[in-house]
Amino acid sequence: MQRTPIIDVHTHALPMPLLRDLEALGHADLSGLANRVLRLDSAISGLAPGAPIPLPAEQYDLATRLASVTAAGVDYQAVSPPPFTFASESTDERLVMDITRRTNDAVAEFVAGSGGRLVGLAALPVGFPGAVQELARCLDELGFVGATMGTFGGGRELDDPLNEELWSSLAFRRCFVLLHPSRASSPTRLADYHLLQLLGYPAETALATARLVFGGVLDRNDLILCLAHGGGCLPGIGARLDLGWHRKAVSRVIPYPPTHYLRRLRYDTAVFDASVLARLVEDVTPANVLLGTDAPYDLADRQPLATVRTLKIDTSEQDAILGGNAASLLQGMFRATHGGTAASDTLSYITTSRRS
Numbered sequence: 001m002q003r004t005p006i007i008d009v010h011t012h013a014l015p016m017p018l019l020r021d022l023e024a025l026g027h028a029d030l031s032g033l034a035n036r037v038l039r040l041d042s043a044i045s046g047l048a049p050g051a052p053i054p055l056p057a058e059q060y061d062l063a064t065r066l067a068s069v070t071a072a073g074v075d076y077q078a079v080s081p082p083p084f085t086f087a088s089e090s091t092d093e094r095l096v097m098d099i100t101r102r103t104n105d106a107v108a109e110f111v112a113g114s115g116g117r118l119v120g121l122a123a124l125p126v127g128f129p130g131a132v133q134e135l136a137r138c139l140d141e142l143g144f145v146g147a148t149m150g151t152f153g154g155g156r157e158l159d160d161p162l163n164e165e166l167w168s169s170l171a172f173r174r175c176f177v178l179l180h181p182s183r184a185s186s187p188t189r190l191a192d193y194h195l196l197q198l199l200g201y202p203a204e205t206a207l208a209t210a211r212l213v214f215g216g217v218l219d220r221n222d223l224i225l226c227l228a229h230g231g232g233c234l235p236g237i238g239a240r241l242d243l244g245w246h247r248k249a250v251s252r253v254i255p256y257p258p259t260h261y262l263r264r265l266r267y268d269t270a271v272f273d274a275s276v277l278a279r280l281v282e283d284v285t286p287a288n289v290l291l292g293t294d295a296p297y298d299l300a301d302r303q304p305l306a307t308v309r310t311l312k313i314d315t316s317e318q319d320a321i322l323g324g325n326a327a328s329l330l331q332g333m334f335r336a337t338h339g340g341t342a343a344s345d346t347l348s349y350i351t352t353s354r355r356s
Helices: 016-024 062-071 093-112 131-140 161-173 195-214 234-247 258-262 274-284 304-309 315-329 333-337 342-353
Strands: 007-012 037-040 076-080 118-124 146-149 176-179 224-227 266-268
Touching (some): 007 176, 016 093, 062 118, 093 118, 118 131, 118 176, 176 195, 234 274
Parallel strands (some): 076 118, 118 146, 146 176, 224 266
């Protein structure tokens, strides 16, 4: 019998051509490359000036990356740029659109050289009118199989009316979207102990998704939306959101309690605890959970198969989480990676259109 492929939907890459581009533009400091450290312009990263960003070789060296994929027991990775390239805090449309296009071109070229082991998720500049056009370019010309986006952009929340065209387009295209936290609401209070990412990011996912729910975005659009890090804090506060819907008139702005919508979303497995993952799977069902590790960062699940195999559910349900669910959601993944021409077409497109 043919084995269900193992597909990791939450991984990141920072290809070297992108980093060199950013360095040439004065947006990146690569002097710490030997120590596996990157520094980015805070207007792009959203971090404090000079904040170090981990840069393992797997982020940019394809051979090293593919070796790590094999070592983890994974067949395929969906690769997205990390949130440090989203420029979520910037309101400079020209800057955000330029960085987004450069990033997507670089990721497309990176995955195209992987022999089909890696596929791309396109970064979308939420909060700006050009997001729909960039989505179309990435899906139709660069061969991406889905998209990723931050939780804030252009000074706007995700439920801002400006983003409605993007949500509509994503729903119409049945495009898989990985929603990844890209900022924190109180960076000063979270500045110590790495709390911006340890605590701020999970809280940010919950906040952004709650706005999608109460803002009616999920009523108007049937989205394939996967929440990074198992939804962050969101699964733990669903009952509280429901209580507000029942008892607070200002929260009764949607036809169903919030958990009705949360059960329609997808969640990755990057929660880093078997009992927490078991509870998530029980709450949202195995059909809505997908393997995600956050590789190759240090805060990643390094034994993803073992994590899922500990779940006390049928083997077929474990297989669905490990790859079956993703295989049905990532557009044209196996056409693009086996026998198709998407990889060579992507390389040709980038070669002829790369910006100087």
